[in-house]
Amino acid sequence: MHIPLALTYDDVLIVPRRSTLSSRSEANTKTRLSRKINLNIPIVTANMDTVTGSDMAIAMARLGGIGILHRFMSIEENAEEVRRVKRAQSMIVQDPYKIAPDKTVDEARDYVASVGITGLLVSNDDNKLQGILSRRDFIFANGEDKIVADIMTPREKLITGNAHTTFDEAKKIFAEHKIEKLPLVDVEDRIIGLITSDDIKNIIEYPLANRDENGQLIVGAAVGVHGDYIERAQELVKAGVDVLVIDIAHGHSDLMFNAVEKLREVVPDVQLIAGNVATATATKELCEAGVDAIKVGVGPGTICITRLVTGCGMPQLTAVMEAAKVAKRYGVPVIADGGIGKSGDIIKAIGAGADCVMMGGMFAGTDESPGIVMTKGDKKFKVCRGSASFTQSHTRKRHGLEKKNLKEVVPEGVESLVPYKGPVEDIIGQMVGGVKSGMSYTNSHTIAELQNNVEFVRMTSSGSRESGSHDVQAIT
Ligand code: XMP
Numbered sequence: 001m002h003i004p005l006a007l008t009y010d011d012v013l014i015v016p017r018r019s020t021l022s023s024r025s026e027a028n029t030k031t032r033l034s035r036k037i038n039l040n041i042p043i044v045t046a047n048m049d050t051v052t053g054s055d056m057a058i059a060m061a062r063l064g065g066i067g068i069l070h071r072f073m074s075i076e077e078n079a080e081e082v083r084r085v086k087r088a089q090s091m092i093v094q095d096p097y098k099i100a101p102d103k104t105v106d107e108a109r110d111y112v113a114s115v116g117i118t119g120l121l122v123s124n125d126d127n128k129l130q131g132i133l134s135r136r137d138f139i140f141a142n143g144e145d146k147i148v149a150d151i152m153t154p155r156e157k158l159i160t161g162n163a164h165t166t167f168d169e170a171k172k173i174f175a176e177h178k179i180e181k182l183p184l185v186d187v188e189d190r191i192i193g194l195i196t197s198d199d200i201k202n203i204i205e206y207p208l209a210n211r212d213e214n215g216q217l218i219v220g221a222a223v224g225v226h227g228d229y230i231e232r233a234q235e236l237v238k239a240g241v242d243v244l245v246i247d248i249a250h251g252h253s254d255l256m257f258n259a260v261e262k263l264r265e266v267v268p269d270v271q272l273i274a275g276n277v278a279t280a281t282a283t284k285e286l287c288e289a290g291v292d293a294i295k296v297g298v299g300p301g302t303i304c305i306t307r308l309v310t311g312c313g314m315p316q317l318t319a320v321m322e323a324a325k326v327a328k329r330y331g332v333p334v335i336a337d338g339g340i341g342k343s344g345d346i347i348k349a350i351g352a353g354a355d356c357v358m359m360g361g362m363f364a365g366t367d368e369s370p371g372i373v374m375t376k377g378d379k380k381f382k383v384c385r386g387s388a389s390f391t392q393s394h395t396r397k398r399h400g401l402e403k404k405n406l407k408e409v410v411p412e413g414v415e416s417l418v419p420y421k422g423p424v425e426d427i428i429g430q431m432v433g434g435v436k437s438g439m440s441y442t443n444s445h446t447i448a449e450l451q452n453n454v455e456f457v458r459m460t461s462s463g464s465r466e467s468g469s470h471d472v473q474a475i476t
Contacts, residue, residue, distance in 0.1 A: 079238065244263065
């Protein structure tokens with residue numbers, strides 16, 4: 001039997017080329033996540049419960065990538081997570097939170113706390129603007145039995161816009177009048193939207209943010225192939241999710257094809273990513289099943305033990321190359337998922353044909369990942385847990401999401417501690433900086449050029465040793 005050689009990132013290097021780029025800033029990292037969704041940076045955070053909740057998804061979309069929400073929660077919580085991302089930022093809030101003027105101040109206070117915002121528009125039964133209730137108004141409303149109308153800023157003192165108010169006009173109004181909210185009204189003074197100074201600030205502060213056609217941040221969410229996945233998908237789509245990831249450990253399976261067919265029927269318009277796979281055949285069959293992107297990686301992840309437990313898998317560089325050469329023919333993007341430990345690995349994954357990469361462990365220790373910061377000695381940590389780890393099954397069981405008896409669980413992932421790393425923005429800055437440098441070394445102005453320009457060489461363990469800092473004691 002002939003046994004072919006398969007390689008991973010650390011087995012290869014990219015041959016440098018003469019470069020026409022005079023600075024990293026000439027490298028454009030715009031790429032594709034799926035057939036219809038573009039990203040401004042080629043980075044996606046993994047749908048793991050220690051990596052992507054709504055905080056991470058908001059941060060990632062702002063920075064130019066996307067977060068895929070994990071599914072280890074109830075359907076209602078999952079849909080609410082999507083809504084949180086969608087509400088986090090928009091050019092125009094289409095359906096702003098409102099309250100009637102005769103409600104009590106306590107009711108208003110409870111309402112703002114429950115929806116997690118700082119102020120409300122005040123409207124009558126006919127949706128006509130009556131005033132604004134702001135953070136400041138609450139501070140000075142001292143307890144008693146006052147109603148909203150007593151403490152709001154009334155209609156006659158408000159500055160408003162209309163359906164034609166542009167971004168630049170709104171910016172000017174905020175600067176001139178030092179206000180925080182600009183309600184938009186029609187000719188009969190009915191509320192048709194709201195622009196906030198925070199939204200304008202975010203748009204300016206995050207120029208690479210990936211937004212949908214309403215100016216809201218884009219977000220993905222994972223579904224499985226068993227149980228409530230159809231209902232979950234429908235609720236996520238209703239909440240506004242842009243892309244669903246059908247995520248199972250062995251994506252080249254009848255269960256996957258069945259799920260793709262069913263989901264196409266019930267949520268036909270949402271982008272569908274399928275994975276994980278590691279071969280050309282699986283990629284071809286999923287492309288023919290009509291998915292919008294393929295997620296590649298069986299066992300390369302930091303917390304994965306699939307290869308040890310099952311003996312199955314494929315070193316990641318070869319897996320990505322095999323998948324990408326087929327997916328390209330169908331015009332379907334490839335996401336290289338797992339095993340990215342350094343920015344050089346991102347360049348290698350894209351050089352192998354991927355359009356973007358999914359990363360888990362790298363982001364598990366950040367401020368935005370779910371979970372608490374733990375201290376051990378003088379060091380800080382967070383938890384990074386495999387989706388197929390025993391602890392994950394245990395947690396799912398506690399929440400009624402796991403049907404299996406725990407004795408039957410054969411874990412394919414581990415639970416681990418990862419160093420606390422601060423804001424995700426810092427890590428993204430390092431990763432994207434490295435990617436841009438790699439683009440410069442390969443004379444690539446765009447991701448498409450990078451996919452074409454890369455020439456790999458294999459290296460020995462001596463080459464690998466030479467590639468990191470060596471024979472010195474690194475200080476930083
Ligand atoms: P990194 O290396 O970025 O990998 O941490 C993240 C990816 O790992 C996969 N994943 C698992 N694979 N057992 C596995 O074999 C698991 O328990 C597990 N949990 C996550 C997943 O594809 C993720 O995106």
